[in-house]
Amino acid sequence: MTTIARRQFLNFLAASPLLAAAGYSRILSADDATTLPPFLIQSPNTALDVFDLHNVAKSVLPTSHYGYLATGTDGNETLTANRKAFEKVYLRAMRLVDTQHIDTRTELLGTPLKSPLVLAPVGSQKAFHAEGELATARAARTHDALQILSNVSSQSIEDVIAARGAPVGFQLYPTNDWSVTSKMLKRAEKAGAEIVVLTVDLNSGSNRVLLGQYSRADERDCSTCHGGGEDSWLEKKPMYSGTGATSAGFDNSAMTWEFVDRLKEATTMKVVVKGIVTAEDAANCVQHGVDAVYVSNHGGRAEASGWGALESLPEVVEAVGGAVPVMVDSGFRRGTDIFKALALGADAVCIGRAYIWGLAAFGQSGVERALAMLNAELKMVMGQMGTPTLADIGPQHIGMRQNRIG
Numbered sequence: 242m243t244t245i246a247r248r249q250f251l252n253f254l255a256a257s258p259l260l261a262a263a264g265y266s267r268i269l270s271a272d273d274a275t276t277l278p279p280f281l282i283q284s285p286n287t288a289l290d291v292f293d294l295h296n297v298a299k300s301v302l303p304t305s306h307y308g309y310l311a312t313g314t315d316g317n318e319t320l321t322a323n324r325k326a327f328e329k330v331y332l333r334a335m336r337l338v339d340t341q342h343i344d345t346r347t348e349l350l351g352t353p354l355k356s357p358l359v360l361a362p363v364g365s366q367k368a369f370h371a372e373g374e375l376a377t378a379r380a381a382r383t384h385d386a387l388q389i390l391s392n393v394s395s396q397s398i399e400d401v402i403a404a405r406g407a408p409v410g411f412q413l414y415p416t417n418d419w420s421v422t423s424k425m426l427k428r429a430e431k432a433g434a435e436i437v438v439l440t441v442d443l444n445s446g447s448n449r450v451l452l453g454q455y456s457r458a459d460e461r462d463c464s465t466c467h468g469g470g471e472d473s474w475l476e477k478k479p480m481y482s483g484t485g486a487t488s489a490g491f492d493n494s495a496m497t498w499e500f501v502d503r504l505k506e507a508t509t510m511k512v513v514v515k516g517i518v519t520a521e522d523a524a525n526c527v528q529h530g531v532d533a534v535y536v537s538n539h540g541g542r543a544e545a546s547g548w549g550a551l552e553s554l555p556e557v558v559e560a561v562g563g564a565v566p567v568m569v570d571s572g573f574r575r576g577t578d579i580f581k582a583l584a585l586g587a588d589a590v591c592i593g594r595a596y597i598w599g600l601a602a603f604g605q606s607g608v609e610r611a612l613a614m615l616n617a618e619l620k621m622v623m624g625q626m627g628t629p630t631l632a633d634i635g636p637q638h639i640g641m642r643q644n645r646i647g
Contacts, residue, residue: 285603285610290618291574291595294611297602298369305463306368308455310597313541314447319548320541323572326549329642330581335627343620344630349566349589350436350511350532352387356616357583357631360388361537361570361591362412362438367395369601377600378404380608384616389438389591392425397479398432410436411510414443415500416490424484426508435510438535439501442516442543444493449542501529513568516543518553523560533588534561536569540593551582558586576618583631584639 279296288294299307313320345356360381367373373395381388382405389410390401402409411429415422429437456463467474471488475481505512514526515535526534536557538550550571558567569582570591579590592615599607628634 285599285606288610288614290614291598291611294595294598294602294607298598302369302601303461304459305452305456305461308452308459309365309368310594310601311455312449312452314449314543315545317451317541318545319538319543320572322547322549323538323541323551324549324574326551326572327578327581330551330585331640331642332577332580332622332626333638333640334625335638338627338629340624340627340629342629343623345616345619345623347588347631349387349568350513352435354387354589355385356619357587357589358386358579358612358615358619359568359589359591360386360596361593362389362391362410362440363593363597364391364393365395366391366597366600369597370604372604374401375404376605377596377608378402378409380596380599380605380612381409382406383609384612386612387589389436390434392440392480393478394480395477398429398434402433408433408435410434410438410513412438412440412515413504414440414491415493415496416486417493417495418485418487418490419503421481421484421486421490422504423507425480426504426510428480430509436513436532437504437508437510438513438515439504440515440539441496442518442537442539444496447539447543448545498525498529501526501531505530515568517557518546518548518550520556520560523557527561527564531565533566533568535591536567536571536587537591538571540571551578551585554582554585554587576615576620576622579615579619580622580626580634581639583634584636586636 281297281300282288282293347354347357360377366377370376374390375396378388378401387410388405389412390398392412392414394401398409398411411434413422413425426437475486475488501512501514511532513533513535514531515537516539517523517526517534517536518538523534534557536550536554538544538546550569554569561567566588567586568589568591569587570593573579573590573592574595582590595615596608596611599611603610623629626638628638
């Protein structure tokens with residue numbers, strides 16, 4: 242089809258009353274080939290990128306469950322900034338490099354990995370699929386990927402490790418009662434966890450307006466699952482079972498760096514601090530002997546800073562100075578995103594929504610497809626940029642648009 246004929250055809254589609262009646266009010270214009278209607282795939286193997294999985298997830302999830310997954314905080318400033326940050330970084334390709342053999346192998350906290358891609362902690366995964374974290378664990382096993390289990394998981398760490406066939410990381414939301422923390426640490430250690438990921442960016446709560454709007458639009462009777470007293474939700478979270486935890490205990494606004502010291506003394510697990518977005522706090526992490534620094538704004542769900550996680554990464558990497566590994570999450574959707582973070586100094590990139598879209602859409606096979614696509618995309622861009630190994634990726638492979646990041 243010639244360019245002129247194609248433009249005529251697209252203009253015909255854009256004006257079609259049939260498509261307008263079907264709800265596609267903004268279909269393709271002659272020069273806009275990026276607004277295709279969200280045709281739903283029927284199989285994970287036909288997904289072209291993780292957004293194909295997202296379209297299915299949005300279609301099949303209950304309204305409020307999708308809202309829980311989609312929400313940012315306040316006006317979603319930080320959620321938006323996470324994706325906008327990638328647009329500020331462009332790639333610089335180095336030509337005539339032998340890239341016949343692309344190697345994504347790496348090591349994180351003593352664990353050898355086939356890829357720097359890690360499954361970030363996402364809570365309540367049974368809200369997205371009946372098999373929840375077990376389906377995710379089996380997918381992680383297929384790809385030999387590190388999985389970090391949310392502290393508010395739907396399933397126990399023992400069952401998840403059994404499904405994974407290897408240790409998983411354990412995310413920790415401590416309460417202000419140390420005895421609760423102590424019990425959870427001992428349980429995680431006994432189950433075989435080797436890493437604890439202390440999450441520090443929700444100690445003052447967050448204002449998730451979008452979640453409230455989606456919940457308000459949900460016409461189902463949600464009291465069957467969410468009814469009961471103030472602490473009823475804790476009864477459904479295996480990691481808090483038998484700990485004596487209460488909802489009131491989640492006010493951690495008094496937490497200081499002394500808690501990190503106490504945590505290190507109390508556990509044999511390697512301690513990672515998640516939620517770091519500034520050089521000052523990164524330096525504090527090193528000073529207090531953490532084993533890795535995890536750059537994250539909770540996927541835009543923690544605070545309305547309006548600053549993307551990728552934008553925080555350079556100052557954190559500089560402050561850490563190679564003393565410990567640096568991990569990052571929030572907003573990663575493509576192989577190019579992962580490559581940019583690695584070029585900025587990250588040692589591992591964690592994904593959350595991207596694999597949960599796969600879980601919601603197709604269960605285990607959906608998570609496997611998300612991992613497969615992102616790893617394949619990473620390998621492809623490594624070849625394009627002339628970087629056969631992760632060690633070859635550096636700041637020379639990126640440039641900054643407009644305001645410089647960092």
